[in-house]
Amino acid sequence: MVQPHSPTVRGRRLARELRELRERADLRPEDAAQRLGWSRQKVMRIERALTKASSNDLNAAMDLYGVPSPQREALLQLAKDAWKRGWWTAYRDIFAGTYLSLEDEASQIREWQPQVVPGLLQTPDYAREVVMAFTCKAADIERRVAARMTRRSILSRPNAPELHVVLDEAILHRRMGSAETMRAQFDSLLTDSRRPHVELRVLPFHRGRHPGLNGGFVVLSFEVGIDPDIAYLETPGGDIYLESEDDVTRRRVVFDELSEMAMSPDESEARIERAAREITDG
The missing domain is CATH 1.10.260.40 (lambda repressor-like DNA-binding domains)
Incomplete structure (x- = not known):
């Protein structure tokens, strides 16, 4: 059957x-x-x-x-x-689609994020603030936060994927919760950025117009012979998976252009450190 x-x-x-x-x-x-x-x-x-x-x-x-x-x-x-069960199957009530199973098996993840810290890099308190923007049910909020923290485990496993992230500088200014929550998130970003398989860059405001203005996306790559690259877009109307070679190539080119326009990893680290110092209470 x-x-x-x-x-x-x-x-x-x-x-x-x-x-x-x-x-x-x-x-x-x-x-x-x-x-x-x-x-x-x-x-x-x-x-x-x-x-x-x-x-x-x-x-x-x-x-x-x-x-x-x-x-x-x-x-x-x-x-x-x-058909082996992955960790995400325990959260079928809150996760739909196939993204997490694809992310879990990717050998390289490239993400452009203009709005918030990517889910893989969020702290519990920051994740809670993000989730609260979409639901007010306490049980649902905590379950979604727990799922995001479980998702983070792929960064610590022996075969962790290469993670390349470009953040818009606006994320460093967008207050999500208390000053303590933001400082903890910035400290966590700095810690994650020092992992050998993680590269984090910040795209500064002064770069002006850039090719990522139409929204965030992720490009997932897999070991040779496993699966072709996939581009993923999360939209209000639902998840979009781009699989044609032309569509995926366009997203890879955009990501490379954003990376070139962004600060270097060292400059980005210094910018995040400054953002942490500038956070004020209240």
């Missing part, structure tokens, strides 16, 4: 390989569906990682496509790995 799910990187890779196998077998989706006794919709949903295929379905498809060993065994193992 097929099950709806949020695809992980491995799930997306499995779906892509099944599509490529069908195409190499010179079968259209409707041809494969007829031979397998499925609907065309089922074939398409499996190939788009929108539906989890059962082991029987996977074996039937590989029989039809003529998949030999050891590729067959590799795909079966990939299918098993694709």
